[in-house]
Amino acid sequence: MPYSVIVHIAGEPSVVGEIEDLPKSNDTIIMLSNPRLRDGKDVHYIEPNVTKVIWPLSKVSLIEILESEEEESLIGFVRE
Numbered sequence: 001m002p003y004s005v006i007v008h009i010a011g012e013p014s015v016v017g018e019i020e021d022l023p024k025s026n027d028t029i030i031m032l033s034n035p036r037l038r039d040g041k042d043v044h045y046i047e048p049n050v051t052k053v054i055w056p057l058s059k060v061s062l063i064e065i066l067e068s069e070e071e072e073s074l075i076g077f078v079r080e
Helices: 069-074
Strands: 003-009 015-019 029-037 052-056 060-065
Touching: 003 029
Parallel strands: none
Antiparallel strands: 003 015, 003 060, 015 029, 029 052
């Protein structure tokens, strides 16, 4: 199951994309599919036809994992 994530790279704007597995403690790279900016635009330093990017985890300061749409529909707010 792919995870939608926001990858925060030191000195660069955040990049949104999908990863197949969450990084393990001994991983040194992260492979991101369909890289784009948070507003959906192309990342200025990545060619437009690129579908996968590999970043060294040493350049990544934070990875945010987004909820999938099916998880969002399972858990909702309850009014009392």
